[in-house]
Structure formats: C-alpha cells, structure tokens
Amino acid sequence: MKKRITYLLLAVCMIFTVILPVSASEYYPVFDEPDLLTDSEESELIAKLEDICWQKQMEVVVAAFETIGDYTPMEYADDFYDYNGYGYGENDDGMLVLYKPGAEGERELYISTHGTGVDDYYADDFISAMVDYLVAEDYV
Numbered sequence: 001m002k003k004r005i006t007y008l009l010l011a012v013c014m015i016f017t018v019i020l021p022v023s024a025s026e027y028y029p030v031f032d033e034p035d036l037l038t039d040s041e042e043s044e045l046i047a048k049l050e051d052i053c054w055q056k057q058m059e060v061v062v063a064a065f066e067t068i069g070d071y072t073p074m075e076y077a078d079d080f081y082d083y084n085g086y087g088y089g090e091n092d093d094g095m096l097v098l099y100k101p102g103a104e105g106e107r108e109l110y111i112s113t114h115g116t117g118v119d120d121y122y123a124d125d126f127i128s129a130m131v132d133y134l135v136a137e138d139y140v
Contacts, residue, residue, distance in 0.1 A: 029053070031063040034101055036139045045140055058117035059086045059094035064101065064139075073098055073110035081112050091115035095123070099134065109134065 029049040030042055037045065049060045061081065068076040077098040081087075087094050093115035100108035109130065111123040118126075133139070 029059065029061045031061070031065075033063075033065045036064055036101065036137075041140045053088065053094075056117055057093065058088045058115070061086055061094065061096040062099070063096060064099045066100070068098075068100055068108065073100070073108045074112065077110050077112035081114060087114060088117075089115070093117045097126070097130075101134075107134065 028046075030037070030046050032042060045062065049062065052058070052060050061084075063077075063080060065076070071079070077096050080098070081094070081096040086092065086096065091114075095114070095118045096112045098108070098110045098112065102108075109127055111118075111126055113123055
C-alpha cells in the first residue's frame with residue numbers, strides 16, 4: 001500500500017513539474033480585448049513580433065483594451081508589462097504598445113519601454129508612424 005501511495009505522489013509531482021514551466025514561460029505578444037484583429041491578422045502580427053524579439057533581443061507586446069479604468073495609459077501599460085512578466089534577458093528589455101480604440105479624441109496610444117532597445121525618442125517615432133493606420137482602422 002505504501003508503494004502505491006509513493007508512486008501516486010511521485011506521478012502527481014512529475015505531472016506538475018512538466019506542465020507548470022511550459023505555461024509559465026509562454027510568450028504571447030498580442031492581447032486584443034476589443035477583437036480588432038481577425039485570427040489570421042493576429043497570427044501575422046504574432047509572427048512579426050516574434051521575429052523582432054529574436055532579431056532585436058527584446059520583447060515587443062501589442063495590447064488593445066476597451067477600457068483602462070482610472071489608470072493613465074502610462075500606468076496601465078507599465079503595469080501590464082511588469083505584471084505579466086515580459087522582458088528579454090536579464091534587464092527585461094522590451095516595449096509594450098497599448099491602444100484603446102474609441103471615437104475621435106477618446107483613443108489612447110502609448111508605448112511603454114523597459115531596459116535597452118528602444119528609448120523615448122524612437123517611441124515617439126513609432127507613435128507618429130502608427131497614428132494614421134489606427135485612425136484608418138488598419139490595425140495590423
């Protein structure tokens with residue numbers, strides 16, 4: 001009887017050892033709460049972001065939300081990046097592009113950067129390059 005319990009406990013421990021690290025380390029770079037992208041567009045964007053990740057050695061995350069509550073875009077983007085464990089390497093290098101769609105004057109767009117790879121100067125360039133596409137609802 002003791003052997004069966006020991007084997008059962010050993011099997012349960014092995015299952016959790018195998019399952020937990022896989023789900024904890026999964027990199028998912030696109031969050032589309034308002035469902036702005038089709039499945040194929042989301043897949044295309046994920047592939048592009050994964051390429052950037054490996055080429056530039058930084059994680060890039062794109063997140064769209066219907067609402068961000070009482071948070072500023074900066075607070076929400078920074079917290080989302082930090083609390084979801086994003087970042088490449090020991091400095092957690094990367095950036096998060098936050099977009100909240102809405103009527104003209106209600107849209108929010110913010111880029112949060114962490115570590116090396118993108119500084120504020122380039123973040124402003126990214127925002128300028130994205131604005132026309134976002135207004136035209138060309139989200140990819």
